Amino acid sequence: MKNRIKAFGVHLAISVVIFLAILALVYFVWFPGVLFHAGAWQGLKIIAFVDLVLGPVLTFVVFNTKKKSLKWDLAAVGLLQIACLVYGLMQLEQQRIVSVVLMADQLSIVHKMDLERAGVEVSDLRHLGGGLPVLAFYDLPEDTTAAKVELQIMATFKGQPQLQVDNYIPMHNALNDETINKRLQWRLDRLRYNIDEQCYWVDIEDKYVDGEACFAPQYGVKQLVQYKDEATLDS
Structure with a gap:
């Protein structure tokens, strides 16, 4: 039993480092900062179960120094764990956030899988400069009715507007261009301003978060608030 517990402990320690x-x-890369709450935890729970529970428990079950097949049993456990981890990581990477787009009075969080389903490759975002996720401004008419009509037309003929990366204006370009910056600031001035955090509260469009974000054009999302439990998620 002591040998089994020791083997379990060693396997668990290695698994913790991997996790x-x-x-x-x-x-820091796929769901940076507060965006971690926009889909990362769902995939991480599966990975945590495989890495921190399933692997060490299987080692505890099969570990018996008297068994001639012990090496093969441990190798099988290791291969199973690695295969599950790779699969889990691949699924999680498909859900990584590739862009955060300010559209009218709404902030759209775009995931890699949704972008690729629309026939757009992540590489198509590279020309916008900077890393992922891309922080962008979707320039729309200031007239609310005209903006809604443009979005409806876009959705009807080209699909979801937030996935039309050709219409993205990188936020750093919008801030540095006097004309675009005026239109951007007009949008921001319509939102509630958080003086303490120096960001603007804006509704979120995302399949994982039902709430609003405190958004700063120079930085990105600083806070998320879930409407259901009104819990504030800080970066």
């Missing part, structure tokens, strides 16, 4: 590396990748 922390995955967590860092997810938090």
Whole structure:
């Protein structure tokens, strides 16, 4: 029993290191900062179960120094865990956030899978400059009715507007262009301003978050608020 517990502990320690590396990748690259709450945790729960529970438990079950097949059993456990982790990471990477787009009075969070389903490759975002996720402004007419009509026409003939990357204006370009910056500021001035955080409250369009974000054009999303439980999620 002591040998089994020791083997379980060693496997668990290795698994914890692996999970922390995955967590860092997810938090700092795929779902940076507060955007972690927009889909990352759903996939991480599966990875955590496989890595921190299933793998070590299987090692505990099969570990018996008297078994001639012990090496093969441990190898099988390791391969199974690796295969599950790779699959989980691939699924999570497909859900990574590739762009955050300010459209009229709404902030759209775009995931890789949704972009590719619309026939757009992530590489099509590279020309906008900077890394992922791309922070962009979707320039629309200031007239509310005209803006709604344009979005409806876009949705009817080309699909979801937030997936039409050719219409993105990188936020750093919008801030540096005097004409576009005036239109951007007009949009922002319509929103509630958070003096303490120096950001604007805007409704979110996302399949994982039902709420609003506190958005700063120079930085991105600083806070998320879930409408259901009114919990504030800080970066």
